[in-house]
Amino acid sequence: MVRPPCCDKVGVKKGPWTPEEDIILVSYIQEHGPGNWRSIPTNTGLMRCSKSCRLRWTNYLRPGIKRGNFTPREEGIIIHLQAMLGNKWAAIASYLPQRTDNDIKNYWNTHLKKKLKKLQPTMGQNYTIPLDSTLPMHDNIQEKVVENTPLPNLCLHPSTYASSAENISKLLEGDERKPSMDSEEHPPFSYLEKWLLEENSGSIEGLMEMSSSANSAT
DNA sequence: AATGATGCCAACCGCCTCCAT
DNA sequence: GATGGAGGCGGTTGGCATCAT
Numbered sequence: 001m002v003r004p005p006c007c008d009k010v011g012v013k014k015g016p017w018t019p020e021e022d023i024i025l026v027s028y029i030q031e032h033g034p035g036n037w038r039s040i041p042t043n044t045g046l047m048r049c050s051k052s053c054r055l056r057w058t059n060y061l062r063p064g065i066k067r068g069n070f071t072p073r074e075e076g077i078i079i080h081l082q083a084m085l086g087n088k089w090a091a092i093a094s095y096l097p098q099r100t101d102n103d104i105k106n107y108w109n110t111h112l113k114k115k116l117k118k119l120q121p122t123m124g125q126n127y128t129i130p131l132d133s134t135l136p137m138h139d140n141i142q143e144k145v146v147e148n149t150p151l152p153n154l155c156l157h158p159s160t161y162a163s164s165a166e167n168i169s170k171l172l173e174g175d176e177r178k179p180s181m182d183s184e185e186h187p188p189f190s191y192l193e194k195w196l197l198e199e200n201s202g203s204i205e206g207l208m209e210m211s212s213s214a215n216s217a218t
Numbered sequence: 219a220a221t222g223a224t225g226c227c228a229a230c231c232g233c234c235t236c237c238a239t
Numbered sequence: 240g241a242t243g244g245a246g247g248c249g250g251t252t253g254g255c256a257t258c259a260t
Contacts, residue, residue: 015253015254035246038245051246087250101249102249
């Protein structure tokens with residue numbers, strides 16, 4: 001069955017969002033909360049389809065989003081999780097609450113893929129990260145990893161909102177939901193965590209070296 | 219300074235899953 | 240159980256910015 005796209009109605013606006021549209025969307029969500037995307041265009045008068053509203057909110061307007069400037073730590077986490085989970089950007093993003101799946105996907109495609117390609121020949125073997133032995137193997141590895149291995153200690157502390165949404169975020173003051181940053185003990189996350197704690201945590205090469213020795217040890 | 223090539227990222231498209239009926 | 244609608248996700252693209260020549 002071929003279903004027509006949700007946005008093929010005449011009069012539905014496409015393309016970049018304007019600040020005015022952002023403000024309307026943020027105000028509405030501030031009042032009613034996210035969800036029920038279908039009702040947003042009708043209730044706000046926005047000439048956008050529901051999907052577009054949801055995407056704009058989750059990828060850009062949602063409070064607590066950090067944009068640009070991925071740190072070596074974040075790079076390491078993304079590389080590790082991508083090796084484990086594949087292109088499950090939403091699952092990977094769940095480990096980095098300040099980053100969106102779209103952002104991670106873009107960063108992977110534009111930066112990390114190239115970086116790894118460059119580094120791989122020098123490593124003399126394919127770059128694969130084995131699953132940590134402390135993690136149980138499941139059919140649905142993505143679900144189980146997320147379920148069993150929370151990594152709030154790997155989350156970065158809130159920093160600047162380096163985005164043009166900064167002004168809009170200010171609108172949300174008072175409703176700002178900061179990502180949880182509890183520092184409780186958590187299950188080990190293999191050499192990724194070790195790498196993060198060690199001196200060489202500033203370079204992806206360090207992580208890859210650890211991963212190589214882990215591979216050869218198995 | 220002009221122009222073409224390349225990089226980057228916001229947003230769209232289409233498929234899939236879930237849930238209500 | 241079948242069907243259809245809504246939301247979620249990953250792949251892809253269009254357009255702007257920057258770099259190289």
